[in-house]
Amino acid sequence: MKNRNFSYKKAEELRRFVTAQGAILPRAKTGLTAKLQKKLAREVKRARHLALLPFTQTV
Secondary structure (H helix, E strand, O other): OOOOOOOOOOHHHHHOOEOOOOOEOOHHHHOOOHHHHHHHHHHHHHHHHOOOOOOOOOO
16 A cells, blocks of 8 residues: 555545544554554644544434
């Protein structure tokens, strides 16, 4: 997998790694390394805090 640069500013890119209920996908599903998964989680949490991503989805 190519080296990814995750950023909280790219909310559309981060949505691919979040389930319909709002949970971050696990490493087994994303195929990321532990280091990249930690970066992904940090950026998703930042985007949620800034209201770029919702904490939960409406059902």
